[in-house]
Each structure stands twice: as C-alpha cells, then as structure tokens.
Amino acid sequence: MLRRTLAVLFGGLVLAAMSAAPAQAEPATVSAANVGCFTTFVPPAPQGGSMTQYYQNCNGHTVRVGRGFVDGSGQISVWVSSCQDVAPGQTISWYYPSTQNVNYRTVICDTTHTPPLERPDFAGQCWTSFYPDAPNGGPLLQWFKNCNPHPITVGTGNSDASGQIAIRPSSCQTLNLDRSVRWRYESTVPGTNYSTMICLYG
DSSP, X not given: OOOOOSSOOOOOOOOEEEOSSOOEEEEOOSOGGGSOSEEEEESSOOTTSOEEEEEEOOSSSOEEEEEEEEOTTOOEEEEEEEEEEEOTTOEEEEEESSOEEEEEEEEEEOOOOOOOEEOTTOOSOSXXXXXXXXXXXXXXXXXXXXXXXXXXXXXXXXEOTTOOEEEOGGGXXXXXXXXXXXXXXXXXXTTOEEEEEEEEOO
16 A cells, blocks of 8 residues: 545546656657647557557647656556657657556656655654645645555656646655655645655666
8 A cells, every 4th residue: 555645636547657667768669640639649548558658749848757656556657767758749758668557657757856855763654644734825834654564766746636746756765664754845736636646877
C-alpha cells in the first residue's frame, strides 16, 4: 500500500499497458499526419505484446513530458528519466518490448524545484500524510513514510480534474524502511489531487 491522495482519486483512465522491461526512447517512426494530437498507443491493445507510445505536441508552446502508468490500485508510477522537452508540432515515442495490463499515461514533468527533506524522526503513520487536509489554495506539507521492507524511490505530484498527471522530478528521494520524507508546497490549486508517486529510472 502506498497511495493516499489529498482529494478524491480521479477517474476515466484509458486502459493501456505497463512494460515488463524498461521502455526505450526512439525517434518517431510515423509522420505527424498519422499520429493524433497528444497521446497515441500502437497497437491500442497489445495484450502482452510490444507497444509504442507516441506523443505529439499540439500546443502552441514547448512542453516537458515523460511516460508513466497507473496500476489497478490507483498508484501512479513515472519514469522520471524519460522527461524531455517537446516543441510545438514535434512527435516523440517510447517503445515497450512487452506489456502488462495497467493504464499508460503521458505525464507532465513539472520543473518547479521541490527539494525533498528526509525526516528520520517522523513518527507518523505509514505512507502519505498531509497538513492541512484542506489547504484551499494555501501552503501544504506532504509526508511519506516508507513501511515497505525494501527501499523505494518516491516523489510528489498531482492530477487535475481532467486526470492529467504532473510529477516534480526534483522531489524524488530514495527511502529505506521506516525513513520519511517531507515536501512543502508554498501554494495549492483547489480541485487538484496531490499524491505520492513512485519515481522510476531506466
């Protein structure tokens, strides 16, 4: 158990897949005319086979995105090492040699500097805690305590009402058993779900 969000967990996730091995970034192999705006999966239902995830930036400005997935429990995991800038009209892709049933997502990589503060003295509950529970646009403190018997790398992020996920890669911290980390938001956005996310590399 890892996930606790500050607000109600968002719904409407698109069923896709998780790679059993790290995905490989590759140049786009299809023209922009053959890939829809934003995220496209080829094939859309790989059934354990290989899959390519495309992202075409149809915004009028550069965005920084990466890839991630949401499992059946709602836990969000993001390959923070996949984050890259995508110019307007540019298409990027990630190749997965094999897949499992999870919800693939394209994730916004928020460059806001959010340094983790490790707190070995934190005696709170396992997993994620927030203070206050309802910041209503004000500051927010988020804690995570690792109660797994193995190290885990976590960071903070959020999702909006549409389900768009954003992670702050600068917040990622590896924690051993019973170690804790704290993040501080100077301000919050009403209606946004804040949560602890798993940071993946490779």
